[in-house]
Amino acid sequence: MKYFVQVNGRERLVELVERLGKLTTTVDGVPVELSYESIDDRGQLLVLSGGWSYGVSVEGETSEIDITIAGHLYDVRIEDERERAANAAERAEARSGGLVKSVMPGVVIDILVAPGDHVEVGQPLLVLEAMKMQNEISSPVSGTVKEVHALQGQAVGAGAKLVSIDAGEADS
Amino acid sequence: MFKRILIANRGEIALRVIRTAREMGIECVTVFSDFDRQALHTRMGHVAVPLDGNLPAETYLVGEKVLAAAKATGAEAIHPGYGFLSENAGFARSVTEAGLAWIGPPPAAIEVMGDKIESRRAMLAAEVPLVPGMTDPCETPEAARAAAEEIGLPVALKAAAGGGGKGIRIVRDLGEVESAFRTASGEAQSAFGDGRLYVERYIDNPRHVEIQVLFDQHGNGIHLGERECSIQRRHQKLLEECPAVVLTDELRARMGEVALRASHAVGYQGVGTVEFLFSKDEFFFLEMNTRLQVEHPITELVTGIDLVREQLLAAAGEPLELSQSDVVMNGHSIEVRINAEDVPAGFLPATGTVQNLRLPGGPWVRVDSCMYDGLEVGLNYDPMLAKIIVWGPDRGTAIARMRRALEELNIGGVRTSATAALAVLAEKRFMDGDYDTHFLESLDLSSPLGNEEDLVAALAAVHRYHRSRQRAISVNGDDRAGWLHRSRESMSDHRRRAGRHGDAQ
Numbered sequence: 001m002k003y004f005v006q007v008n009g010r011e012r013l014v015e016l017v018e019r020l021g022k023l024t025t026t027v028d029g030v031p032v033e034l035s036y037e038s039i040d041d042r043g044q045l046l047v048l049s050g051g052w053s054y055g056v057s058v059e060g061e062t063s064e065i066d067i068t069i070a071g072h073l074y075d076v077r078i079e080d081e082r083e084r085a086a087n088a089a090e091r092a093e094a095r096s097g098g099l100v101k102s103v104m105p106g107v108v109i110d111i112l113v114a115p116g117d118h119v120e121v122g123q124p125l126l127v128l129e130a131m132k133m134q135n136e137i138s139s140p141v142s143g144t145v146k147e148v149h150a151l152q153g154q155a156v157g158a159g160a161k162l163v164s165i166d167a168g169e170a171d172s
Numbered sequence: 173m174f175k176r177i178l179i180a181n182r183g184e185i186a187l188r189v190i191r192t193a194r195e196m197g198i199e200c201v202t203v204f205s206d207f208d209r210q211a212l213h214t215r216m217g218h219v220a221v222p223l224d225g226n227l228p229a230e231t232y233l234v235g236e237k238v239l240a241a242a243k244a245t246g247a248e249a250i251h252p253g254y255g256f257l258s259e260n261a262g263f264a265r266s267v268t269e270a271g272l273a274w275i276g277p278p279p280a281a282i283e284v285m286g287d288k289i290e291s292r293r294a295m296l297a298a299e300v301p302l303v304p305g306m307t308d309p310c311e312t313p314e315a316a317r318a319a320a321e322e323i324g325l326p327v328a329l330k331a332a333a334g335g336g337g338k339g340i341r342i343v344r345d346l347g348e349v350e351s352a353f354r355t356a357s358g359e360a361q362s363a364f365g366d367g368r369l370y371v372e373r374y375i376d377n378p379r380h381v382e383i384q385v386l387f388d389q390h391g392n393g394i395h396l397g398e399r400e401c402s403i404q405r406r407h408q409k410l411l412e413e414c415p416a417v418v419l420t421d422e423l424r425a426r427m428g429e430v431a432l433r434a435s436h437a438v439g440y441q442g443v444g445t446v447e448f449l450f451s452k453d454e455f456f457f458l459e460m461n462t463r464l465q466v467e468h469p470i471t472e473l474v475t476g477i478d479l480v481r482e483q484l485l486a487a488a489g490e491p492l493e494l495s496q497s498d499v500v501m502n503g504h505s506i507e508v509r510i511n512a513e514d515v516p517a518g519f520l521p522a523t524g525t526v527q528n529l530r531l532p533g534g535p536w537v538r539v540d541s542c543m544y545d546g547l548e549v550g551l552n553y554d555p556m557l558a559k560i561i562v563w564g565p566d567r568g569t570a571i572a573r574m575r576r577a578l579e580e581l582n583i584g585g586v587r588t589s590a591t592a593a594l595a596v597l598a599e600k601r602f603m604d605g606d607y608d609t610h611f612l613e614s615l616d617l618s619s620p621l622g623n624e625e626d627l628v629a630a631l632a633a634v635h636r637y638h639r640s641r642q643r644a645i646s647v648n649g650d651d652r653a654g655w656l657h658r659s660r661e662s663m664s665d666h667r668r669r670a671g672r673h674g675d676a677q
Binding site for chain 2: 005007030038043045056058059062065073075103104109130136
């Protein structure tokens with residue numbers, strides 16, 4: 001079984017092969033010896049690997065999980081082959097332009113751009129207030145503002161669409 | 173001494189007050205919002221009174237509700253903790269007018285110190301050193317620009333009614349004053365209902381050193397040494413230590429004396445903190461926090477004095493039994509604040525449900541926490557979940573102990589600032605004591621520190637493999653149906669189902 005695993009942003013290919021009830025694991029082709037023991041079915045694990053023991057906790061959904069080892073947090077995204085194919089199409093779409101999403105829940109205090117405006121990388125698009133702090137959300141690309149999805153005063157959740165930017169046109 | 177007090181707060185500070193009060197045989201009335209019905213403070217007091225509503229503005233900030241709860245339960249005094257009503261002079265006054273004791277300084281002292289302009293005037297009169305700046309607040313961007321020109325750059329714009337880092341901007345370029353004024357003023361307006369700002373010289377490479385003071389109601393006061401709080405980001409402290417690396421005994425005595433003078437000038441009572449900007453053996457008055465401070469435990473561990481106990485004694489009118497010579501600084505203490513924040517994402521607020529909680533323990537580790545497995549962390553309240561405080565005979569031991577404690581700490585489900593603190597503790601400059609208030613912002617915390625990425629990748633795949641197999645062979649038909657269904661459906665559908673399973677438990 002193949003999994004595409006991103007750990008802290010860097011991707012690795014993990015292959016699992018089960019033979020006679022025994023699981024062997026390779027990461028980018030290199031075998032990793034690993035014994036896995038679930039302690040309470042809630043994400044606390046005992047992991048033994050290479051002569052070392054690790055007290056691990058795992059939380060999150062199937063595809064996006066957090067793994068903590070000795071106080072260090074690892075941000076993990078994992079896809080199997082089927083999910084990989086499905087997600088690839090979505091990624092290609094996202095690359096072609098800039099869809100700015102809210103990275104945190106908050107309230108839109110001020111909108112600084114309008115459709116048709118030319119924006120540069122890093123230019124503030126809107127002001128989002130969260131935890132009583134006002135944060136300027138800036139453009140990840142240069143281009144033309146296609147659409148503003150948020151309204152002033154609107155409460156937005158994490159992942160909500162804020163502004164769409166057409167990246168290609170401005171440069172041409 | 174009081175038989176029963178009301179604690180007008182939530183979170184770890186409510187627990188902190190409950191603990192000392194219980195040790196002194198005092199009963200505690202707690203108040204709680206709908207959201208906090210199951211919170212630890214609701215469970216740990218003697219009497220719990222609901223403040224119907226959820227947002228702070230409907231609950232913990234509503235003086236009338238809190239006062240009514242105190243009267244209804246026969247509480248003799250109100251402890252405000254920090255934040256919320258703690259620096260609200262009007263509320264303090266209504267408490268004393270209702271015949272209850274206010275566990276804090278006189279309302280007039282809160283008023284003077286709570287107003288940046290008033291306090292500057294009072295400190296000037298008391299010959300307390302101040303950072304060069306204007307004594308009247310600006311109401312317009314143009315006025316701020318003119319003031320900045322007069323004072324000289326860089327300047328800091330600060331909310332006239334501010335605190336906690338809100339409504340503050342540093343400006344190094346005259347052309348940026350006006351836009352900085354607008355965002356800071358907007359922040360101040362929404363946080364405090366007052367958009368006025370004042371402008372002052374900004375000191376480069378400053379350290380934040382504060383002096384703890386303690387006064388009774390009879391004019392006696394002592395200081396309990398300093399705390400160094402320079403490890404901060406956007407003026408929000410992350411890590412504090414006591415004593416400060418940069419203070420000599422002579423400097424400590426001088427700063428202590430100035431802090432006492434500042435407190436005397438406003439007729440201070442109870443515990444308070446005088447904050448200074450410290451730069452190259454010079455120090456300037458910043459502000460006075462007229463309440464118990466978040467980081468008070470490091471002073472407690474180094475001096476052996478329980479500050480909440482002293483607060484309660486002072487509020488009950490007891491004369492101060494400690495003299496300045498009783499205060500001896502012993503060893504070194506460090507505190508780390510555990511905030512619900514996503515550090516690699518730039519300290520964005522984090523939310524979630526606390527899972528797989530393991531708190532550190534062992535010798536000389538103190539944990540002041542409001543967490544439990546299942547605690548839902550939202551955006552309504554302050555992001556601070558816990559404080560880890562350690563003590564060691566010297567700074568090096570304390571640093572090693574804090575590192576150990578943070579590695580032991582496990583909080584699942586919610587990302588926290590603990591990883592940032594671990595990064596600070598690994599920096600040579602921090603270990604050498606060579607840092608200022610810009611240090612934390614100068615660190616690149618965008619990528620995590622752990623170096624077990626290959627293992628983690630393998631583990632993630634194995635974990636998923638076991639989980640899916642477990643679901644597939646589960647005797648629970650619904651689970652099995654869920655798994656088969658899920659394998660054909662989108663991830664978002666899966667998420668919804670997972671949530672429903674969780675709710676049913």
